[in-house]
Amino acid sequence: MMIDGAMLIGGDARQAPARFTAVEPATGNSLTPDFSSADAAAVDEACALAEAAFPTYAATDPENRAAFLEAIAANIMAIGDDLIVRAMAESGLPRARLEGERGRTVGQLKMFAQVVRQGDWLDATIDPALPDRAPLPRPDLRRVNVAIGPVAVFGASNFPLAFSVAGGDTASALAAGCPVVVKGHPAHPGTGELVARAIAEAVTASGLPAGVFSYLPGETNELGGALVADARIRAVGFTGSRAGGLALVRIAAQRDEPIQVYAEMSSINPVILFPAALAARGEALGSAFVQSLTMGAGQFCTNPGLVLAVDGPDLDAFIATAAAAMTDSQPATMLSPGIHASFEKGVDALASHRAVRSVARGVTGEGVNQAVGAIFETDAASFLADRALGHEVFGSSSVVVRCRDLAEVSTVIASLEGQLTATLHMDPADEADAATMIPVIARRVGRILANGWPTGVEVAPAMVHGGPFPATSDGRTTSVGTAAIERFLRPVCFQNLATSLLPPALDDANPWAIARRLDGKREASAR
Amino acid sequence: MMIDGAMLIGGDARQAPARFTAVEPATGNSLTPDFSSADAAAVDEACALAEAAFPTYAATDPENRAAFLEAIAANIMAIGDDLIVRAMAESGLPRARLEGERGRTVGQLKMFAQVVRQGDWLDATIDPALPDRAPLPRPDLRRVNVAIGPVAVFGASNFPLAFSVAGGDTASALAAGCPVVVKGHPAHPGTGELVARAIAEAVTASGLPAGVFSYLPGETNELGGALVADARIRAVGFTGSRAGGLALVRIAAQRDEPIQVYAEMSSINPVILFPAALAARGEALGSAFVQSLTMGAGQFCTNPGLVLAVDGPDLDAFIATAAAAMTDSQPATMLSPGIHASFEKGVDALASHRAVRSVARGVTGEGVNQAVGAIFETDAASFLADRALGHEVFGSSSVVVRCRDLAEVSTVIASLEGQLTATLHMDPADEADAATMIPVIARRVGRILANGWPTGVEVAPAMVHGGPFPATSDGRTTSVGTAAIERFLRPVCFQNLATSLLPPALDDANPWAIARRLDGKREASAR
Structure with a gap:
């Protein structure tokens, strides 16, 4: 499959006059070819096509919609190694990671195909008429979820496959029956184009209207702004920075008809080391922590950026082991020069903070855009006194906070902004303390995990990859797992409609x- | 039970120095006593108590929480006729309507008690570990909905019981496990105080922390603004005007941690008369229409403010019958001088609009604050040319739009802002046309009903009292029916937690x- 820098407006591959290039982060060099920088006219055209495609696509039956999702998955696999090679060049991520991410992306599409077939997402609810009820009869009432309309998806930098053009937002929006207009991330436009073409081919092969999918590469804020402001767009999926997400939220709120932006933005993912666990295996935890922190150059939303524990020799042992592991840790290429510069800036700010001590840095790398990991420490009073210490530094940087006692750990947790995850390392002897703290933690996070590490987000029905603001802009939702589909649905009630006029999901015959x-x-699930 | 003008801060009845009085709309006279006008200090205190009560209240088990809701219902009935008499004086609504509304309010509380016991709202989801899965094992993942935190509820003017202090917002927030701070509507403060005392007594009798419920009467915008801005409030329920709802949405969006405002605001509820139905029973529809339009002085969110049909003699007959019925219709006292003044202003604007013809007015009333019903007509081109013709006039005013053909009806529907309801009058011969139009209608509304009238909103699992903006500020939700509870919940995922640390809803033993x-x-429901 070729990469020629096109936008895909519906199925139509088109070159825009304005161009941009992708940078190979490992070298700092530009990659060929150059790419279309989509403008407001392209947004208008893509949204018009999406709106025109909506009635037909929203009315597809579960089997055909599921088969379409499976066709996308098959087409992505059919690109073959070209996709992996291009993504390696554009992201600096290693082959094994990208092959795994491709598996996750394809698996996610197949999972949503099964979700569509199973039909739980319809939340079909039937209250039969009660004609003899006094004082008034009850009408026949039937409720079902319907697709919300065209959805804008913003690809993320850190998962060029699984949270990008055919990632979870796109898969769940398409599963819901919504056409999708993707604003491609400028850090991996070649990867994006390959995947976009795979989707567009599946649209054609499935006999769907071309407007079901459009792909708009670009690097300007105007492109994203025009897309969110377009009256035909009915919801937005976004994974990225807090500043970027909030900018989209503001644009969406100022529309004549405001819409919901599902932005997954910022999280430092506290890790709590309870006393018994720390005493029993502080050193093992120290090295496992550094492994989680430095994996993928720390470029995960769920990276463990904060460690909380009671001060004392056990914490000293944890920090010493973590410091040793970090000192030996090898540098890794970051996703883009911009992300690398932000990381360095964040690390420098911590290093020069008067209340923060630098514990360890990783091995300094040769070449450009290399993440050199960093561990810092401070005390709880200092952490509580400066909210900036709780801001995300995207990359392999983490702050250990020494607390007086578990009550102070709890105070720090309660002071945090909303988080995607909290991790508890504990032994059976810690369970009473953990039980006291869990309600406090649950108010601040979307996922609580025990004796593991937050990196690694399973795609499953029970997953919540979300959390209170600013982890996301809507803490009632998840962007990973089957429940992600709910973001792109709304309920409609039908009262006393003739059977012939009801949606199939509400038909007594339950086709x-x-x-x-x-x-x-x-009723119980049949499948 | 006494009315002495107090605020209830937690269970504590307290007088504020600033005072306001309620007006009897039927006479324009002030009612005694005068009432506390709560200020920012009262908001602060109520929110602090709500936050303090949250952990305990959110952890109540379903049986105790359900019993608490049932105790509120019993306490409201125990107030006896004083409640009805006071509500009649403050609202101008007749006894039968208020007795019915009390039944609805109490029924709603009992329904949510059953909802709490049944447990569907928890959406408990368990994905057992797959330790042998390749390439990576799956952890044990369990997801459950938890209460979002303290909720602010704004009482509505038009349902002094069912959408006010103990109305659907309060009932669903309490059912979800959220403490509630009510901002009472200044049009019915005595009614509000009686109900608030009934709730506070149930809090005490149930052994719950006093902060589970507070009641803040007042007439200032500052009161509502301070409540929505308070960092401890986690969601807002509101039923009222578009201007009022949007003001709260803006305040909520500007918080350090933005929250969701569930505002039910503005709807003109189009009624579509299909040709065969219009030919077969245009006259009967005309008089039934006026009955729905003038019921309760038209002061319903679901009032039929717009009628769409194909022009011709059948529509002439409908309009003639409607005009005759309206000409005979008696005036009715409106809820407040302010609402009456807005109604008159809206009717005057339509009457003086160059593209609008006045069809009929009701009988002019003696005395103050009397709604005199109004029917207007225009053509589709004029309606489409001026968006102001599609704005809500709260009260018994409606516009009939003559359309060239059904395609033009569809065009008008597609041009509308979001609506709570759309009503289809149709005969079997109209079904093919209706089938074509329903997808267009479904994009604009929360409920589609056939051969009835939109006033009358059943409290049931399948009900949607919601719809796209500006019908509500969040079209994914409903404020009536069991699904209303979902507004006050968010999901939390537990990964690899020991059984002893899991919420009961996620325990394997399913207590x-x-x-x-x-x-x-x-699984199928056990009850």
Whole structure:
């Protein structure tokens, strides 16, 4: 499959006059070819096509929609090694990681195909008429979720496959019945174009209207702004920086008809080391921590950027082991010069903070855009006194906070902004303390995990990759797992409609064989 | 039970120095006593108590929480006729309507008690560990909905019981496990105080922390603004005007940690008369229409403010019958001088609009604050040319739009802002046309009903009392029916937690006997 720098407006590959190039982060060199920088006219055209495609696409039956998602997955695999090679060049990420990410991306599309077939997402609810009820009869009421309309998706830099053109936002929006217009991330436009062409081919092969999918590469803020402001866009999926996400939230709120932006933005993912666990295996935890912190140059939303524990010799031992592991840790190429510069700036700010001590740095690298890991430490009073110490430094940087006692750990947790995750390392002897703290933690995070590391987000029905602001802009939702589809749906109630006019999901005959809620009682899943 | 003008801060009845009085709309006279006008200090205190009460209240088990809701219902009934008499004086609404509304309010509380016991709202989801999965094992993942935190509720003027102090917002927030701070509507402060005392007594009798409920009467915008801006408030329920709702949305968006405002605001509820139905029973529809339009002085969110049909003699007959019925319709006292003044202003604007013809007015009333119903007509081209013709006039005023053909009806529907409802009057011969139009309608509304009238909103699992902006500020939700609870919940995922640390809803032993989702498959409801 070729890369020629095109936008895909519906299925139509088109070159824009304005151009930009991708940078190979490992060398700092520009990659060929150069790419279309989509403008407001392209946004207008893509949104018009998406709106025109919406009624047809939203009305597809589960089997055809699922087959379309599976066709996208197959087409992505069919690109073959070209996709991996291009993504390696554009992201600096290693082959094994990108092959795994491709598997995750394809697996996610297939999972949503099964979700669509199963039909839980429809939340089909039937309250039969009660004609003899006194004082007034009850009408026949039936409720079902419908697709919200065209969705804008912003690809993320750090997962050029799994959170990008055909990532979780796109997969869940398409599963919901929404056409998608992707604003491609400028750090990996070749990867993006390959995947976009795979999707567009699946649209054509599935006999769907071309407007079901458009791909707009570009590097300007105007492009993203025009897309979110377009009246035909009904929701936005975004993974990226806090500043970027909030800019989109503001634009969406100022529309004549405001819409929801699902932005996954900023998190430092506290790790709490409880006393018994710290005493029993502080050193093992120290080296495992550095492994999680430095994996993928620390470029994960769920990177462990904060460690909380009670001060004392056990914490000293943890820090000493972590310091040794960090001192030996090898540098890694970051995703882009901009991300590298932000990381260095964040690390420098911590290093020069008067209340912060530098514990260890990783091995300094040769070449450009190399992440050199960093561990810092401070005390709880200092941490609580300066909110800036709780801001995300995207990359392999983490701050250990020495607390007087577990009550102070709790105080620090309660002071945090919303987080994607919190991690508890504990032994059975810690469980009583953990039980006291979990309600405090649960108010600040989307996922609580025990005796593991937060990096690694399973794609599953029970997953929550979300959390209170600013982890996300809407803490009621998740961007990973089957529940991600709910972001792109809204309920409609049908009262006393003739059977012939009801959506199939609400037909008494239940042609899609889905589990429904009947007179307030749920049926069991048939599959 | 007494009315002495107090605020209830937690259970503590307290007088504020600033005072306001309620007006009896039927006479324009002030009612006694005068009432506390709560200020920012009262907001601060109520929110502090709500936050302090949250952990305990959120942790109540379903049976105790349900019993608390039932105790509120019993306490409201125990107020007896004083409540009805006071509400009649403050609202101008007749006894039968208020007795019915009390039944609805109490029924709603009991329904949410059953919802809490059943446990569907927890959306408990368990993905067991897959330790042998390759290439990586799957951890044990469990997800459950948790209460979002203290909720602010703004009482509505038009339902002094069912959408006010103990209305659907309060009932669903309490059901979710959220403490509630009510900002009472200044049009019915005595009614509000009686109900607030009933709730506070139930809090005490149930052994709950006093901060579970506070009641802040007042008439200033500052009061509402301070409440929504308070960092401890985590969500807002509001039913009222578009200007009021949008003001709260703006305040909520500007917080350090923005929150969701669930505002139900503005809707004109189009009624579509399909040709065969119009030919078969245009006259009957005309008089039924006026009955729905003038019921309760038209002071319903779902009032039929717009009628769409194909021009011709059948529509002439409908309009003639409607005009006759309207000409005979008696005036009715409106809820407040302010609402009456807005109604008159809206009717005057339509009456003097160059593209609008006045069809009929009701009988002119004696006395103050009397709604005199109004029907207007225009053509589709004029309607489409001036968006102001599609703005809500709260009260018994409606515009009939003559359309060239059904395609033009569809065009008008597609041009509308979001609506709570759309009503289709149709005969079997209209079904093919209706089938074509329903997807267009479904994009603009929360509820589609056939051969009835939109006033009358059933409290049931399948109900959607919501819709795209500006019908509500969040079209994914409903403020009536069991799904209203979802507004005040957020999901939390637990990964590899010891059983002893899991919430009961996620315990393998399932102590609450709720239907869950296990490995992606739903269980059937046990009750």
